[in-house]
Amino acid sequence: MTMDLLIPDKVHDESRQGEALVLEPVGKHNGRKLYIESYGCAMNFSDSEIVASILAEKGFETTSDFNNADVVFINTCSIRENAEVRVRNRLKEFAGAKFRNPGMVVGVLGCMAERLKAKFLEEEKLVDVVVGPDAYRDLPNLIEQVDSGQRAVNVLLSREETYADISPVRLNSNGINAFVSIMRGCDNMCSFCVVPFTRGRERSRDAYSVVAECKDLFDKGYREVTLLGQNVDSYKWSGQLAKGGEALAVGDEITVVNFANLLEMVALVSPELRVRFSTSHPKDITDEVLHTIAKYENICNYIHLPVQSGNSRILDIMNRTYDREWYMNRIDAIRRIIPECAISTDVITGFCTETEEEHNDTVTMMDYVKYDFAYMFKYSERPGTLAAKRYADDIPEDIKQRRLAQIVAKQQEYSFYRMQARIGKIEKVLIEGYSKKSDKDYCGRSDQNAMVIFPVSENYKPGQYVNVLVERTTSATLIGKIV
Ligand code: 5AD
Ligand code: SF4
Numbered sequence: 001m002t003m004d005l006l007i008p009d010k011v012h013d014e015s016r017q018g019e020a021l022v023l024e025p026v027g028k029h030n031g032r033k034l035y036i037e038s039y040g041c042a043m044n045f046s047d048s049e050i051v052a053s054i055l056a057e058k059g060f061e062t063t064s065d066f067n068n069a070d071v072v073f074i075n076t077c078s079i080r081e082n083a084e085v086r087v088r089n090r091l092k093e094f095a096g097a098k099f100r101n102p103g104m105v106v107g108v109l110g111c112m113a114e115r116l117k118a119k120f121l122e123e124e125k126l127v128d129v130v131v132g133p134d135a136y137r138d139l140p141n142l143i144e145q146v147d148s149g150q151r152a153v154n155v156l157l158s159r160e161e162t163y164a165d166i167s168p169v170r171l172n173s174n175g176i177n178a179f180v181s182i183m184r185g186c187d188n189m190c191s192f193c194v195v196p197f198t199r200g201r202e203r204s205r206d207a208y209s210v211v212a213e214c215k216d217l218f219d220k221g222y223r224e225v226t227l228l229g230q231n232v233d234s235y236k237w238s239g240q241l242a243k244g245g246e247a248l249a250v251g252d253e254i255t256v257v258n259f260a261n262l263l264e265m266v267a268l269v270s271p272e273l274r275v276r277f278s279t280s281h282p283k284d285i286t287d288e289v290l291h292t293i294a295k296y297e298n299i300c301n302y303i304h305l306p307v308q309s310g311n312s313r314i315l316d317i318m319n320r321t322y323d324r325e326w327y328m329n330r331i332d333a334i335r336r337i338i339p340e341c342a343i344s345t346d347v348i349t350g351f352c353t354e355t356e357e358e359h360n361d362t363v364t365m366m367d368y369v370k371y372d373f374a375y376m377f378k379y380s381e382r383p384g385t386l387a388a389k390r391y392a393d394d395i396p397e398d399i400k401q402r403r404l405a406q407i408v409a410k411q412q413e414y415s416f417y418r419m420q421a422r423i424g425k426i427e428k429v430l431i432e433g434y435s436k437k438s439d440k441d442y443c444g445r446s447d448q449n450a451m452v453i454f455p456v457s458e459n460y461k462p463g464q465y466v467n468v469l470v471e472r473t474t475s476a477t478l479i480g481k482i483v
Contacts, residue, residue: 016038016045017038017039017040017086018037018038018039018086018090019037019038019045019172020035020036020037020064020066021036021037021038021048021049021052021062021171021172028059029059029061030058030059030060031059032059032060032061032070032071033060033061033062033063033068033069033070033071034052034055034060034061034062034063034069034070034071034073035062035063035064035065035066035069035071035072035073036048036051036052036062036072036073036074036075037066037073037074037075037090038074038075038110039074039075039076039077039083039086039087039110040075040076040077040079040083040110040111041077041079042179042226042228042278043181043184043199043228043229043230044075044076044077044110044111045075045179046168046179046180046181046228047075047109047110047133047136047181048073048075048109048171049168049169049170049171049179050136050163050166050168051073051075051109051136051139052168052169052171053166053167053168053169054136054137054139054140054166055071055139055140056169058140066094066097067097067100069097069104070103070104070105071104071105071107071143072094072097072098072104072105072106072107073107073108073109074087074090074091074094074107074108074109075109075110076108076109076110076111076112076113077110077111077112078111078112078114078115078194078198078382079111079193079194079195079380079382080377080380080382081380081381081382082380084112087108087112088124091106091108091124091126091127094106094126095126098126105128105129105143105146105147106126106127106128106129107127107128107129107130107131107142107143108120108124108127108129108130108131109131109132109133109136110132110133110198111133111194111195111198111199112198113130113131113132113133113155114132114133114155114157114197114198114199115194115197115198115383115384116130117130117132117153117155118130118153118155121151121153127151128146128151128152129142129143129145129146129151129152129153130152130153130154130155131153131154131155132154132155132156132157132198133157133184133198133199133200134156134157134158134161134184134200135154135155135156136163137161137163138154142154157185157199157200157201158200159200159201159203160203161184161203162181162183162184162203162204162205162206163181164205164206164209165209167213167216174432174433174462175220175221175222175462175463176221176222176223176224176430176431176432176433176462176463177222177223177224177225177226177430177432178217178222178224178225178226179225179226179228180210180213180214180217180225180226180227180228181205181228181229182204182205182210182227182228182229182232182235182262183202183203183204183205183229183230183231183232183234183235184199184200184202184203184205184229185199185200185201185202185203185230186199186202186230186231187201187202187231187234188230188231188281188319188321189319189386190308190318190319190320191317191318191319191385191386191387191390191391192308192318192348192351192379192382192385192387193382193385194382194384194385195230197384197385199230202230202231202234204229204235204236204237205237206237206239207237207239207257207261207262207265208239210227210262210265210266211265211266211269214266214269214273215269217273218269218270218272218273221463222273223272223273223274223430223463223465224273224274224275224276224430225266225273225274225275225276226276226277226278227262227263227266227275227276227277227278228277228278229277229278229279230279231279231280231281231284232259232277232278232279232280233259233280233281233284233285233286233289234259234281234284235257235258235259235262236256236257236258236259237256237257237262238255238256238257239255258288259277259286259289260286260288260289260291260292263275263277263289263292263293263296263299264292264295264296267292267296267298267299270298271297271298272298272465273298274298274299274300274430274447275296275298275299275300276300276302276449278304279304279306280303280304280305281305281306282305282306282307282320282322282326282327282330283320283321283322283326285303285305285330287333287337290333290334290337290338291337293337293338293341294337294338300447300448300449301338301340301341301342301447301448302341302342302343302344302372302447302448302449303334303341303342303343303344304343304344304345304346305330305331305334305343305344305345306345306346306347307327307345307346307347307362307365307369308320308346308347308348308351309347309348309351309354309358309361309362310324310327310361310362310363310364310365310366311324311354311357311358311359311361311362312324312325312361313358314351314353314354314358314361315327317351317352317353317387317390317391318348318351318387319386324361324365327365328365328368331343331368331369340447340448341448342372342373342418342448342449342450343369343371343372344371344372344373344374344375344449345369345371345373345374345375346374346375346376346377347362347366347374347375347376347377347407348377348378348379349362349376349377349378349379349400349403349404349407350378350379350395350399350400350403350404351379351387351395352379352387352391352392352393352394352395353391353392353394353395354395354403359403362407363406363407363410366407366410366411366414367410370414370417370418371411371414371415371418372414372415372418372448372449372450373411373415373449374407374411374415376404376407376408376411377404378397378400378401378404379393379395379400381393412475415475415476416473416475419450419473419474419475419476419477419478420473422446422450422470422473422478423470423471423472423473424469424470425469425470426467426468426469426470426483427446427447427448427450427452427467427468427470427478427480428446428447428465428466428467429444429445429446429452429454429465429466429467429468430444430445430463430464430465431443431444431460431461431462431463431464431465431466432444432445432462433462434456435453439456440455440456441453441454441455441456442454442455442456442457442460442462444462444466446468446478450477450478451476451477451478452468452470452477452478452479452480453477453478453479453480454466454468454479454480454481454482455481455482457482460482466482467482467483468480468481468482468483469481469482469483
């Protein structure tokens with residue numbers, strides 16, 4: 001675990017970083033093997049499933065060993081400098097395999113590909129192909145181009161591409177939870193963030209295709225979907241919903257679907273299908289969304305609401321477009337409308353010009369909310385962002401580190417506090433499988449997204465719901481027994 005990340009969950013799972021993905025080919029096997037590994041956010045992992053689907057159609061088989069692959073892809077993240085350093089190091093490891101097998105195609109996908117474009121080919125001689133997040137349909141052509149002796153680049157960003165029609169092949173799946181991408185890109189322009197440059201303009205996916213994908217997952221036995229977008233609250237799709245679609249009980253007349261409507265449509269697929277989502281933006285999360293969460297038992301009581309800073313001046317130069325009071329008001333609304341809701345956040349310490357008092361406002365915000373989880377980072381200047389252009393990265397590393405350590409310690413207290421409050425309560429848990437430590441225990445998540453461990457019972461299998469009485473906790477896990 002890196003120092004800048006505290007508690008992994010499924011959306012920001014540190015243990016999945018660099019995971020290789022394996023699946024069966026869909027089309028006729030073409031004799032070539034694909035290796036693909038992913039870094040960064042859940043959206044990247046979801047994109048790798050799209051990439052694998054596109055190439056499986058062309059007959060590629062996947063392998064979990066890059067040494068015997070014909071095509072090696074790395075799906076990259078640019079969010080902080082250390083994410084990029086990690087990818088460069090990994091590329092060095094691929095160099096040995098390519099030396100032994102000069103015919104091997106090495107490709108860089110995702111945010112780093114988009115950020116560095118053709119420069120990547122100059123910087124990393126080993127790389128043959130560079131492909132941005134909106135150009136994956138072009139991969140079969142690009143690979144052909146490399147086969148014919150050229151190096152290939154496609155980093156065109158699109159205003160329309162949502163890969164809505166590509167049914168992603170679920171990779172390394174437990175068959176119970178799946179990510180469903182509902183939108184791409186981001187229009188927010190937070191000054192520290194590289195995402196608007198690497199993932200382009202925001203666009204929402206056809207609501208009907210989202211519901212159809214969730215229904216298909218449910219029919220295949222999946223019991224939890226996490227709807228993914230950089231800013232799910234600004235989801236907006238307009239179009240004609242199919243008449244007579246069984247799951248579309250919201251009504252055929254709807255031509256504009258907002259996030260609250262979409263949540264409801266997915267919740268209506270089945271009461272047995274849990275619905276989660278990430279990430280919400282404090283400026284856009286509406287009471288309508290909160291009421292929808294409260295209305296449906298199967299929409300989980302868990303909201304990831306990044307605060308970034310608790311100080312209004314810092315929020316202003318971060319271009320977050322809300323202030324401390326606005327954020328607190330949204331927290332109050334969540335507590336009022338969904339009293340049992342767990343809340344997690346993202347925090348950046350040591351942003352440009354942040355004073356000790358301003359940092360302290362972040363600390364007191366944590367006291368106000370008492371977050372269930374937090375992902376905490378030191379500010380990392382990213383080339384090309386508004387902050388890099390406008391403000392000096394002037395907080396010394398040791399101060400950033402001290403502020404980070406302070407909020408990490410604070411969060412540990414509150415995580416423990418939130419877990420302790422569950423002792424004696426009965427949690428509805430979706431069983432995901434055996435616990436990592438012992439096959440005598442099952443693990444699964446509570447409605448509020450806490451990991452729960454309890455002894456295996458022959459009467460229940462993964463994919464089923466059970467009621468678990470919480471008897472004790474660590475700062476990250478609830479421990480109990482089925483009742
Ligand atoms: N430096 C540090 N953290 C960052 N994040 C985004 N950009 C940066 C950066 N330049 C964090 C934010 C965001 C999360 C996904 O990553 O907290 O919410
Ligand atoms: Fe980056 Fe802000 Fe968009 Fe999140 S909302 S991806 S932090 S620009």
